[in-house]
Amino acid sequence: MRALTRPARYLALAAYLFFLGFPLLWLISASVKSSAELNSLSVSLLPDQWHWENYTQALERQGIVRSAGNSLVVALVSTALVIVIALPASYVLARMRGKVRLAGISWILVSQVFPVVLVILPLFLILRTLGLADSLTGLTLVHTTYMLPFALWMLQGYVSAVPVELEEAGAMDGASRFTVLRTIVFPLLAPGIVATAMFGFVASWNEFFFALVLLQSPENYTLPITLKMFVGGEGKVALGPLAAGAVLAAIPSIVFFSLLRRKLTSGLMAGAVKG
């Protein structure tokens, strides 16, 4: 019976992975098909003829590499800023009791209520006054502000899960407050920090609306703006080059996740043992 269960589990896992990966496979397939094949009724994962020209067109058009570089810079810096700001703030929110905490939590929730279309214009005017309207610095600040409430909410949940007794034990052993945080609390928060960083990176990497409105110069365009330019007026879509561009756009996210995945797992295990 156990001999049968094991292959069945692997089969289920393979089916699940295929289900998860199929959209990406289909995207890759579309990125190497010709326009004629994409517009035919035949459905096949493998192309009749490999059409690598889509990648050439994607790379040649609209400065996609430059846009990817811009997106990477904005996503990495805003993610780092979010973590640096949210980590101590979330600790305070999680540990503090009273009206300040209530006000903080309420602010986080309320800030999520406003649709971006309501804040975009005042934001644009503020950034313009500061000379940051058409700059990656301005967009980075906006992304940081935009992601901060959710990151705070997420991290304060992780902080709350760390038993306060651990901190008390550290204090009993003579560790200062900062030492307790550095050597006990923050290491236990590693999985939370990684998860929050992943969220922040992806949110910034994919963000379209703020970038669309705030950035005016083509040399500052981020990847979502450039990819959208493959969708033209009158419903015209350059599907092959768009798919090729999307595949290229997915690579940094995949690399980022791959790098952090091990940390996420090890962090979770570390927390489990110490908790």
Place this chain on the structure above:
Amino acid sequence: MKSPRTLLTACALTTGLLLTACGGGGEGGGSGPVTLTFQSLSDQPAAIEATQKIVDEWNREHPDVRVEIVPAGWDGIYDKLITQFNGGSAPDIVHYEAAGIVPFAKDGYLADLTPYLSEETRADIPEGILDTVTVDGKVIGYPTELQSYMVFANKTMLEDAGVEIPAGPTMTWQQLRDIAKATTGDGRYGLGWGLSSPTAAFLALAPGFGGQYFEGTGDSTSITVGEAETALPELVHAMAYEDESIMPVTLTQSGSKTLAPFYEGQIAMTVQGSYQAANIAQDAPEGLDWIVLPPLAGPEGAAQATSPQTLSVNVDSEHVEESAEFLEFFTSTENLAAINEADALIPPTRSAREALADKLGSQHGWDVILSSGEHLTSAPYLFVDKYAQWKDTVATPAFQRFLGRETDATGLARELQDGWKSIAN
């Protein structure tokens, strides 16, 4: 629930009231060459190249007034423009479409180009097209590119069915219906029409039946949905369910998705935007003998409403006159022919259409497509403030329900009218 566009517009108007006059695009009025920013939405590689070529030529001939292209995408352009106009960072020259720029013109963001439009250009643009860019008697943009709805046909399938292929200046909807019936059979259908978003097509083609839908402007806009307005949806309904000559699945698809069964010979004809001629020429399998049938004509003629792509000038630009001069240059016969050839669209001026017809002849049905340009005209719905909201939240679902046999023509008319009233109020 308010749409994001409505919210943004409301927010923009509120903020606009709080702002003092903001500086426009372009450079200050100091000495030295003037630089005009031209936010271009050209998306096809050939059109991008043609636009660049025109701008390069201008810059070569006008060293004191340089034009700088700022590429942008169609997606989200309304939101971008409204922020740019309110934030005082709009470019000098704005590329968009007639239906889209009307609200900006009404809010005073666009310069009146009437004094700059040369008599020669004015005479070259058919009155109906000029009407699409005229708001309160002022020309607020130069039309640059148009599209019409055309019927693309598999000539072999029509000949095999013994159909006489229409060759006149126009063809009637009844002819289309008869051909579709004659070519239906053996698992094949006479027509495929991608009507997943039917409002644009039904309203654009309504003038041929005498349908207008809207009357008046601003707060006094009213809607009428009578026999003339429902004639086309009813015809499609009859072809789909009485004649069974329309491939049912195509009614739920986009226009471009309907090309696949056309390429496979599963449908004999398909109604598409005229620009699809370029895609069909590129993607159709070898051996597919396809043609473009003459423009469709209803009882009131072959008129189709159109919303041309436009070039307008930011009212806050410090160089309105220079910008208008550039627009005159951009819309010269030669340039319009080049840009429309690159985009596979129809030039708005007669001379550019003739130039393109002379150059391309009957290749890929260009002669027939260009002839449809003469029938393109304005329509009241292009000037209706809340048209976009009505289209998305009322008309499209109502037409879909009608084509899905969930309601009849009376119910459709009621839904369209009641929906408008609730939006207008």
